[in-house]
Amino acid sequence: MKKLVLSAFVLVSLSAMTSCKKSYSCECVTTYTDGNGSEVTLTQVKAMDEKMKDAQASASCKETEAQMNYVNDDLNADPNGTYADISSACSVK
DSSP, X not given: OHHHHHHHHHHHHHHHHHHTOBOOEEEEEEEEEOTTSOEEEXXXXXXXXXXXXXXXXXXXXXXXXXXXXXXXXXXXXXTTOSOEEEEEEEEEO
16 A cells, blocks of 8 residues: 555656646847848747756746847947847747
């Protein structure tokens, strides 16, 4: 009887742990001003390769945003660049 109860507990525990992980995607919206002074908005959606918990997906998406804005900072610093005021914002979907 103890083995049956223990087995049921383990099964329920594993099920609860894996059910929290889902497939997420990261949606990033990049805005910039082009050479004509018009504001341009680009949206990119990338599916995350593995199932993860909400907090993990949020952290991964924020890291993507930080990497994109790191590159954007270099582009914004170029005085001869074609585009201006480049920024990206990402969110979990």
